[in-house]
Amino acid sequence: MKYTEIMVRYGELSTKGKNRNVFITRLASNVKKALIDFPHVRVHAYRDRMHLLLNGEDSDIIIPKLQKVFGIQNFSPSIRVEKDVEVIKAMAQDMMREVYTGKETFKITAKRSDHDFIQTSGELNLTLGNAVIDVFPEIKAQMKNPDINLRVEIRRDGAYLSYETVQGAGGLPVGTGGKGMLMLSGGIDSPVAGYFAMKRGVEIEAVHFASPPYTSEQALQKAKDLTAKLAPYVGSIQFIEVPFTEVQEEIKKKVPQGYWMTITRRMMLRLTDAVRELRKGLIILNGESLGQVASQTLQSMVAINEVSNTPIIRPVATMDKLEIIEVAQQIDTFELAIQPFEDCCTIFAPPQPKTRPRLEKVHHYEERLDIEGMMERALAGLKMVEITPEFAEQADEFADFL
Amino acid sequence: MIYFDNSATTPIFPQALDTYLKTSQRIIGNPSSLHDLGNQANRLLQHARKQIADQLNVSPKEIFFTSGGTEGDNWVLKGTAIEKRDFGNHLIISSIEHPAVSETAAQLKELGFEVSIAPVTPEGFVDVVALEKLIRKETILVSVMAVNNEIGSIQPIQEIGAVLENYPKIHFHVDAVQAITKVEQNHWFTPRVDFATFSAHKFHGPRGVGFIYWREGRKLAPLMNGGGQESNHRSGTENVPAIVAMARALRLAFEKKVEKPEHVARLKGYLLEALHSYEKVTVFSKETDFASHIICFSLKDIRGEVLVHALEEKQIYTSTTSACSSKKHLASSTLHAMNVPSSLATSAIRISLDESNTMAEVEQFLIVFNQLYQKFSKIN
Numbered sequence: 114m115k116y117t118e119i120m121v122r123y124g125e126l127s128t129k130g131k132n133r134n135v136f137i138t139r140l141a142s143n144v145k146k147a148l149i150d151f152p153h154v155r156v157h158a159y160r161d162r163m164h165l166l167l168n169g170e171d172s173d174i175i176i177p178k179l180q181k182v183f184g185i186q187n188f189s190p191s192i193r194v195e196k197d198v199e200v201i202k203a204m205a206q207d208m209m210r211e212v213y214t215g216k217e218t219f220k221i222t223a224k225r226s227d228h229d230f231i232q233t234s235g236e237l238n239l240t241l242g243n244a245v246i247d248v249f250p251e252i253k254a255q256m257k258n259p260d261i262n263l264r265v266e267i268r269r270d271g272a273y274l275s276y277e278t279v280q281g282a283g284g285l286p287v288g289t290g291g292k293g294m295l296m297l298s299g300g301i302d303s304p305v306a307g308y309f310a311m312k313r314g315v316e317i318e319a320v321h322f323a324s325p326p327y328t329s330e331q332a333l334q335k336a337k338d339l340t341a342k343l344a345p346y347v348g349s350i351q352f353i354e355v356p357f358t359e360v361q362e363e364i365k366k367k368v369p370q371g372y373w374m375t376i377t378r379r380m381m382l383r384l385t386d387a388v389r390e391l392r393k394g395l396i397i398l399n400g401e402s403l404g405q406v407a408s409q410t411l412q413s414m415v416a417i418n419e420v421s422n423t424p425i426i427r428p429v430a431t432m433d434k435l436e437i438i439e440v441a442q443q444i445d446t447f448e449l450a451i452q453p454f455e456d457c458c459t460i461f462a463p464p465q466p467k468t469r470p471r472l473e474k475v476h477h478y479e480e481r482l483d484i485e486g487m488m489e490r491a492l493a494g495l496k497m498v499e500i501t502p503e504f505a506e507q508a509d510e511f512a513d514f515l
Numbered sequence: 516m517i518y519f520d521n522s523a524t525t526p527i528f529p530q531a532l533d534t535y536l537k538t539s540q541r542i543i544g545n546p547s548s549l550h551d552l553g554n555q556a557n558r559l560l561q562h563a564r565k566q567i568a569d570q571l572n573v574s575p576k577e578i579f580f581t582s583g584g585t586e587g588d589n590w591v592l593k594g595t596a597i598e599k600r601d602f603g604n605h606l607i608i609s610s611i612e613h614p615a616v617s618e619t620a621a622q623l624k625e626l627g628f629e630v631s632i633a634p635v636t637p638e639g640f641v642d643v644v645a646l647e648k649l650i651r652k653e654t655i656l657v658s659v660m661a662v663n664n665e666i667g668s669i670q671p672i673q674e675i676g677a678v679l680e681n682y683p684k685i686h687f688h689v690d691a692v693q694a695i696t697k698v699e700q701n702h703w704f705t706p707r708v709d710f711a712t713f714s715a716h717k718f719h720g721p722r723g724v725g726f727i728y729w730r731e732g733r734k735l736a737p738l739m740n741g742g743g744q745e746s747n748h749r750s751g752t753e754n755v756p757a758i759v760a761m762a763r764a765l766r767l768a769f770e771k772k773v774e775k776p777e778h779v780a781r782l783k784g785y786l787l788e789a790l791h792s793y794e795k796v797t798v799f800s801k802e803t804d805f806a807s808h809i810i811c812f813s814l815k816d817i818r819g820e821v822l823v824h825a826l827e828e829k830q831i832y833t834s835t836t837s838a839c840s841s842k843k844h845l846a847s848s849t850l851h852a853m854n855v856p857s858s859l860a861t862s863a864i865r866i867s868l869d870e871s872n873t874m875a876e877v878e879q880f881l882i883v884f885n886q887l888y889q890k891f892s893k894i895n
Contacts, residue, residue: 515534
């Protein structure tokens with residue numbers, strides 16, 4: 114069914130008191146960004162609801178996009194028709210033909226905000242209920258928890274009919290919570306961490322460490338593809354590639370094997386923090402999950418965390434691997450993440466990393482490294498690209514083949 | 516020239532040929548190579564796989580490329596036999612399968628497997644009740660085609676699938692070579708189908724390429740061992756140009772079908788109506804439960820090949836039932852399985868239509884056929 118309008122209900126943000134307007138304005142702008150390919154859509158954000166006028170744009174493509182915008186509790190696609198009882202009746206019948214399979218109960222919920230309309234809500238309920246029964250004599254009406262609730266709203270500019278309510282993504286509008294730097298390796302966990310952060314309103318930028326030729330072009334591509342999977346929730350995401358080859362080679366040369374991992378991670382955190390400062394981010398986000406690997410023991414976290422005072426949020430820290438995988442599948446990053454390419458965490462992986470690194474040893478080995486020099490050179494070589502949802506669909510590359 | 520032999524093969528779409536050329540010239544890497552040219556070839560290959568999977572509403576992981584229908588049928592039968600020989604040695608095929616299935620089953624029989632043949636009704640449909648009775652605890656595979664290539668009967672795949680719901684371990688294979696883009700998918704591509712075979716040149720793709728659908732979770736031994744291509748299930752450097760051309764041809768064939776949904780059925784309806792008016796004509800392909808592109812009929816006492824050649828003189832190309840066996844001077848094996856008397860079976864010819872055929876061609880054919888009919892009637 115081709116809808117003409119979508120009514121959006123806000124989620125948690127209706128409780129935001131005086132900040133409410135900020136949240137609503139932000140949500141409206143996020144919705145516009147998500148629907149940037151549909152120039153005719155008009156977004157009207159009101160205090161308790163948002164109305165999208167589709168102006169002929171295809172609702173079948175818009176609905177899945179809207180489902181990815183955080184801050185929306187649910188929405189009802191509707192059809193606007195002329196405020197003529199006969200026309201409204203015919204549309205109500207058409208809609209029921211679409212949904213009714215012979216089993217469902219139904220109810221009409223009419224609302225009249227335009228009081229010049231000739232029927233009252235109660236009368237309209239009756240008229241339309243009868244119209245439905247005319248087409249489906251056996252259908253049962255049920256006032257409490259009906260399977261199909263056909264809503265009709267008579268407004269000044271027309272009559273709006275809808276029967277389905279689509280679940281939104283919930284959460285808070287992205288951007289209302291400030292900006293965080295997401296350390297994105299290319300594994301299963303970090304995209305999930307990014308997803309959860311965005312869901313709570315945090316705008317993210319992805320920081321990825323690349324060590325060519327030890328890491329491949331495909332590994333970098335994969336990290337970008339993963340970023341593209343997160344992009345629909347915000348419109349686009351900055352992807353920041355940090356050159357890391359020199360750091361890894363130096364560590365391998367000068368540090369004993371057992372401490373490669375700890376010191377590599379400390380360098381990553383230092384660099385991410387520096388990038389955060391450059392990009393005016395507030396926090397750092399990563400996909401660490403307690404106990405999963407050697408760098409994710411509490412002792413390791415303490416040793417690694419020592420280099421920065423910036424708050425580090427680890428959205429998946431206490432989740433089981435299987436729980437993380439479930440979310441990864443939901444947000445469609447899992448299949449991508451399990452593609453086997455070496456990333457900078459797996460190259461130079463020592464056979465026996467310390468799970469309980471000792472800080473004084475860490476400091477001792479780090480004295481052998483030109484940390485400031487290496488950081489300066491790495492930061493000078495940052496590469497930034499804006500990733501949009503379409504980035505993953507490179508079908509274009511081969512469009513004239515297929 | 517009137518080409519009415521589209522079930523034998525179809526001419527390649529110009530756009531698919533263009534893709535074949537372009538891919539051959541520009542995508543020169545081996546998809547297994549590590550460098551960027553290899554990656555590029557691999558990306559294109561995966562795009563093609565995804566496009567095909569999307570069209571069938573399955574996962575790209577369930578699509579494996581082959582050299583065509585015959586390989587697909589051989590692979591599913593032999594691969595199942597090898598993989599599941601410890602669980603059973605019994606296979607069931609229908610009596611009207613394409614030789615790629617029936618001859619493979621015959622070879623497996625020589626190797627010690629047991630093969631049961633499920634009979635068909637006089638109308639050419641697999642007898643589901645009889646098939647169910649053939650199932651034993653050693654049965655590892657049931658193979659039934661989706662659409663018969665000789666008479667076009669749409670086989671009761673849904674019903675067989677329903678029976679096999681009670682035997683979850685049996686592999687259910689459907690040779691769908693004649694069905695794809697011709698007959699609605701829900702008739703022959705049910706959730707119980709484990710494997711399905713497809714061939715590109717039946718839908719205006721190149722020869723020598725095809726694919727199988729392999730439902731996730733099922734096991735199948737490879738026939739081609741080697742470098743580990745196709746997730747280690749079908750080795751051999753991928754035929755990238757042909758595969759990509761096939762993906763494009765499939766998309767275009769579906770689009771053509773959407774553009775003219777009733778076109779072929781209309782042509783068939785017109786042909787059937789005309790043929791029914793001839794006393795000496797027996798039509799085996801009905802309208803309901805038959806694919807709309809195949810019409811098989813006999814002209815009494817005139818051998819099929821005689822009629823085929825007589826039509827050919829007027830530049831109308833048809834076939835004596837299946838092209839694969841039409842050189843063997845055999846009566847149609849499908850008609851034989853339907854217990855059609857052999858005098859009638861040897862007279863059968865097959866017209867197979869396509870979206871590109873026109874009503875004018877059908878009318879032209881009927882004029883020529885009428886002349887031949889009168890001529891043969893005088894002789895006999």
